[in-house]
Amino acid sequence: MDVKIAPSILSADFVNLERELGRIASADLVHVDVMDNHFVPNMTFGLPVVERIIEVAPVPVDVHLMIEDPDRWGPGFAEAGASSVTFHAEAARAPVRLARELRALGSRAGVALRPATPVEPFLDLLGEVDMVLVMTVEPGFGGQGFIDGTLPKIRRTRAAVGEAGLDVLVQVDGGVSVETIERAAEAGADVFVAGSAVYGAQDAAAAIHELRELARGAHRHD
Numbered sequence: 106m107d108v109k110i111a112p113s114i115l116s117a118d119f120v121n122l123e124r125e126l127g128r129i130a131s132a133d134l135v136h137v138d139v140m141d142n143h144f145v146p147n148m149t150f151g152l153p154v155v156e157r158i159i160e161v162a163p164v165p166v167d168v169h170l171m172i173e174d175p176d177r178w179g180p181g182f183a184e185a186g187a188s189s190v191t192f193h194a195e196a197a198r199a200p201v202r203l204a205r206e207l208r209a210l211g212s213r214a215g216v217a218l219r220p221a222t223p224v225e226p227f228l229d230l231l232g233e234v235d236m237v238l239v240m241t242v243e244p245g246f247g248g249q250g251f252i253d254g255t256l257p258k259i260r261r262t263r264a265a266v267g268e269a270g271l272d273v274l275v276q277v278d279g280g281v282s283v284e285t286i287e288r289a290a291e292a293g294a295d296v297f298v299a300g301s302a303v304y305g306a307q308d309a310a311a312a313i314h315e316l317r318e319l320a321r322g323a324h325r326h327d
């Protein structure tokens with residue numbers, strides 16, 4: 106499986122979203138961060154805006170829910186046509202029910218872990234999801250530094266997916282740049298979210314290309 110680059114529109118110009126989406130047409134996915142000012146100390150946008158993003162985006166939409174009640178709100182994003190909907194393990198009350206609902210609505214289901222949340226309690230449920238998002242910064246803001254202390258968790262997640270023989274993607278989000286992407290890829294990540302590294306570049310397509318080449322070179326599967 107090839108690596109996937111998912112630029113995050115958190116670092117885009119929000120008043121020109123359609124134009125900003127056009128800049129990343131060569132990406133594999135577009136990552137959309139939904140924040141409610143409760144689960145994280147920041148607020149972005151909700152379902153009505155994401156519905157329009159899904160309609161005009163040139164690539165599939167990867168929704169990252171940083172909200173307190175994903176059980177209630179998550180299915181609406183799947184109904185709207187999100188390619189994947191990722192909820193936080195710390196927030197979901199019934200993660201298996203939610204993941205099944207998202208999949209039944211035609212979306213992929215992802216489970217996200219804050220840097221201090223271990224993956225081990227979720228390993229028996231890997232078959233219920235399509236992706237594990239290992240946060241490589243504390244969620245809430247773009248432009249933070251990559252936390253190297255999350256690399257062992259990326260490795261353990263990749264190893265567990267391999268041992269179980271499952272087709273589950275490992276995603277990393279936060280501080281992914283030309284300086285850090287190879288470390289994450291070498292640890293076993295397959296999907297790389299990059300906000301400031303792509304939208305902060307003059308030429309977003311060139312940034313996507315460079316990140317993809319670096320990730321491909323370092324990527325490994327157990």
Ligand code: DX5
Pocket residue numbers: 113114115116136138169242243244245246247248249278279280281298299300301302
């Ligand atoms: C942070 C968000 C990220 C953010 C990453 O909580 O989940 O998706 O956009 O931004 P960078 O790549 O700038 O760290």
Ligand code: ZN
Pocket residue numbers: 113136137138169278298
């Ligand atoms: Zn995110």
